[in-house]
Amino acid sequence: MRHPILxxxxxxxxxxxxxxxxxxxxxxxxxxxxxVYAHPPCPPELMDLYRPIWNEFQRTHPDxxxxxxxxxxxxxxxxxxxxxxxxxxxxxxxxxxxxxxxVDLGALEPMDEYLARSRxxxxxxxxxxxxxxxxxxxxxxxxxxxxxxxxxxxxxDMFERCGVAKPRADWTWEDMLKAAKELTxxxxxxxxxxxxxxxxxxxxxxxxxxxxxxLDSTGTRCALLEPAAIEALEFWAALRHKHGVTPxxxxxxxLGNTRLFELGKVGxxxxxxxxxxxxxxxxxFQWDLAHMPAGPKGQAxxxxxxxxxxxxxxxxxxxxxxxxxxxxSPDGMLGLVxxxxxxxxxxxxxPQFLESPGPPKTKSVAVEAMEYAHVPLQHPCYAEIIDTLxxxxxxxxxxxxxxxxxxxxxxxxxxxxxxxxxxxx
Amino acid sequence: xxxxxxxxxxxxxSPWLIGFLFFGAGPIFASLLLSLTDYSIxxxxxxxxxxxxxxxxxxxxxxxxxxxxxxxYTVFAVPLGTAAALLVAMLLNQKVRGxxxxxxxxxxxxxxxxxxxxxxxxxxxxxxxxxxxxxxxPFLRVFDLPDPKWLLDxxxxxxxxxxxxxxxxxxxxxxxxxxxxxxxxxLYEAAEIDGAGRxxxxxxxxxxxxxPVVFFSLTMGxxxxxxxxAQAYVMSGRGVxxxxxxxxxxxxxxxxxxxxxxxxxxxxxxxxxxxxxxxVIQFSLAKRWVFYAGGES
Numbered sequence: 001m002r003h004p005i006l007x008x009x010x011x012x013x014x015x016x017x018x019x020x021x022x023x024x025x026x027x028x029x030x031x032x033x034x035x036v037y038a039h040p041p042c043p044p045e046l047m048d049l050y051r052p053i054w055n056e057f058q059r060t061h062p063d064x065x066x067x068x069x070x071x072x073x074x075x076x077x078x079x080x081x082x083x084x085x086x087x088x089x090x091x092x093x094x095x096x097x098x099x100x101x102x103v104d105l106g107a108l109e110p111m112d113e114y115l116a117r118s119r120x121x122x123x124x125x126x127x128x129x130x131x132x133x134x135x136x137x138x139x140x141x142x143x144x145x146x147x148x149x150x151x152x153x154x155x156x157d158m159f160e161r162c163g164v165a166k167p168r169a170d171w172t173w174e175d176m177l178k179a180a181k182e183l184t185x186x187x188x189x190x191x192x193x194x195x196x197x198x199x200x201x202x203x204x205x206x207x208x209x210x211x212x213x214x215l216d217s218t219g220t221r222c223a224l225l226e227p228a229a230i231e232a233l234e235f236w237a238a239l240r241h242k243h244g245v246t247p248x249x250x251x252x253x254x255l256g257n258t259r260l261f262e263l264g265k266v267g268x269x270x271x272x273x274x275x276x277x278x279x280x281x282x283x284x285f286q287w288d289l290a291h292m293p294a295g296p297k298g299q300a301x302x303x304x305x306x307x308x309x310x311x312x313x314x315x316x317x318x319x320x321x322x323x324x325x326x327x328x329s330p331d332g333m334l335g336l337v338x339x340x341x342x343x344x345x346x347x348x349x350x351p352q353f354l355e356s357p358g359p360p361k362t363k364s365v366a367v368e369a370m371e372y373a374h375v376p377l378q379h380p381c382y383a384e385i386i387d388t389l390x391x392x393x394x395x396x397x398x399x400x401x402x403x404x405x406x407x408x409x410x411x412x413x414x415x416x417x418x419x420x421x422x423x424x425x
Numbered sequence: 426x427x428x429x430x431x432x433x434x435x436x437x438x439s440p441w442l443i444g445f446l447f448f449g450a451g452p453i454f455a456s457l458l459l460s461l462t463d464y465s466i467x468x469x470x471x472x473x474x475x476x477x478x479x480x481x482x483x484x485x486x487x488x489x490x491x492x493x494x495x496x497x498y499t500v501f502a503v504p505l506g507t508a509a510a511l512l513v514a515m516l517l518n519q520k521v522r523g524x525x526x527x528x529x530x531x532x533x534x535x536x537x538x539x540x541x542x543x544x545x546x547x548x549x550x551x552x553x554x555x556x557x558x559x560x561x562x563p564f565l566r567v568f569d570l571p572d573p574k575w576l577l578d579x580x581x582x583x584x585x586x587x588x589x590x591x592x593x594x595x596x597x598x599x600x601x602x603x604x605x606x607x608x609x610x611x612l613y614e615a616a617e618i619d620g621a622g623r624x625x626x627x628x629x630x631x632x633x634x635x636x637p638v639v640f641f642s643l644t645m646g647x648x649x650x651x652x653x654x655a656q657a658y659v660m661s662g663r664g665v666x667x668x669x670x671x672x673x674x675x676x677x678x679x680x681x682x683x684x685x686x687x688x689x690x691x692x693x694x695x696x697x698x699x700x701x702x703x704x705v706i707q708f709s710l711a712k713r714w715v716f717y718a719g720g721e722s
Contacts, residue, residue, distance in 0.1 A: 077681065101684065105468060249577050249665075250552040384683045391667050413486065420480075424463065424471075 026315035032065040033316035035323050037308075038082075038089040039068055040075040045277070046339065053335040057326055064319045083107055083313065090314035091323055094142050094307045096133045096376050097383075102309070103136045104380040109310040110139040114321040121325050129373045130343040133303040136378055142307025143328040144343035146336070148272035149301045149373045150201060151365055152292060157285040158183060158195075158267045167268070167290035173209070173235060176268070176293040180245035183267040194265060197245040199257040201270035201292075203393055205302055206232040208374045209295025219379065220422055222414040224389075224407050232295065233396065233403035241399030249398075272304050273366045277339040280358050289365040292372070299372040305343060341366040381417050388413045460690035470687065477691035488692075490667050491675040495651055497583050498671065502590040503646035507639060510597030515631075517598070518605045528602075532595035539655025546589045547660045550575035576661040579668035586669065589656065597642050604638035605631070609718075636715045644707050651700050672696060 028034055042050065058066045069089055071078045076098060082088045083105075094102065102108050115123055123131055126144055134142030152167060159166050164182045168175075180197025187195050204214055212229035215222060223229065240246045247260055261269035262282040270292070279287060292301045308324035310317055326332050330347040333340070337353040341363070347353055348367045356363070379385060392406035401409075460477055462470035481488055517528050537545075549556045558572045565572065575585045612630045621629065632639075654673040663670040672692070680689035 105465060250574065253577060254548075254551050254554060381683065387678065387682070391663070395666060416484070
């Protein structure tokens, strides 16, 4: 042979090119648009709920070839890699904190026009705060699926055992603190406190409950050095270092706050609604939901939840939107009411959700909390901002420095990050 | 070489060479170029010149914290680890019963992956239920001292990592064992004739003959310790008050949490530069204290 190495080399090269530049086809052999939805890692019990829902979508939409792509590992990293390879899915699952970064990267398709044109669903069908949570710079980028805002879960048995009045809808910070103090005690007589009144909740919730904000209205400067925010953070920090009503860092270190509540060591816990499916299995005491307490300027809680978003790389955006719309409507969410509180108003206020079986008894709290839910911090540099604040606030929480000093340490860094980002625009 | 030999040479070399170019040298060179850009994965990279380096050297207070943390860890972990490996190698260079079992026990920890190591030691260092405090508690009670908080105490977190690093001295021990067995016995006999005791034999025969191994262990140790990441990612993250924010951990956050690939690439190249300088210094100092028995120096 004249060039024995040449032939295998050329074949290998062709194979490499074919593999590396393969693109997904937009339509299948019957001409139906293919919609690929990437689903994040999910426990098996939840998968058992999702599968019939997806089958139902395929059954009611025979003109769409609907496919679910199961992502393992870090969801956002994998999706970003798919974007980089030009093989992004049509519909992705999204949390509010991820939204600005996705939009900034130009990855998502705005949904305002699709929603306006839709005959089945309009923006009025969703809780306004949830639509705002998944909007950025005036456009809607995600259709809210579950409206999981942080609410209180409390241990009924512990309250009764310690003779403390149950939480009420009109509770204030002072009421919560008083109850927490009465619940905090040493139950086994070894000289160390092993039962705490409450788990702390996010420090920014305290700031909102006192009328403060993390960023100013322009979103270019940090607004935490205002008196409202400083007072709120001092109250938050004092819960641990002065009143001792929240678990010690050592107690939290291995088990985590949620597990401490499940083990009956904490009286009041603050987490989003979907935690109920875990508590139903793990809590051996009676528990129920209650509203967030009101700070001096009222109640507030971060709107979290998740949304369905359509990617710009989708080659079948109408069909992709149809899946996002259907999934977040009562048709799709009905299958999930046992574990999630829906963002579509009609279903959330219906008996199917409010009277679904299993604890908690007072599911209406999850829906009423929509009234005072607060759009979370939206900034593409969210992770960096929170990472910068956290070590300083942690010092304040230990009582090493006052909250004001923690903020004074962190804010120049934050302003630098914000300015650096603004300079790239 | 004959034409066929040359062809065969390239044929056999090509799989490794292609792999190295595509997955090694290529990405490394690309990261050098990326360090001059602002790049967040799928907006195209935007050229910004040396801005990343300027920000790294002058505008980022956490960089110095990260570097200090890494330096602290390295300065303690590497010499202690080398000394401990040598000590254990000397102990296991004697004819004791079950010698291969002992050597296996000491070697086994260093094959454990960084992540598994981190998970295990996180439990060990847990202040409430961990093994460390369970063993220490009886002694602490005698002196009425509180339980150390280990990873949750900014002053104890890095020493905790140094302690953990001593668990993996098995690799160094193996190399020292080989070195010890290479020391010619006639030197020990000559020393005995001159009336040398045990310490004198160690200091005047063993250690000088082992200086190449010590040099290797210190150099490789410094290069590896500067890059500590997996254990920190699993055990303590940045730690209380950023006390365990190691350099590569911070690099990881910049790349994969904040999506600043250009800045992270600049960090990687600065780390390379620092490690290179330290290694060059070690090599030039080596001429003074490393003795090669073959007569080279």
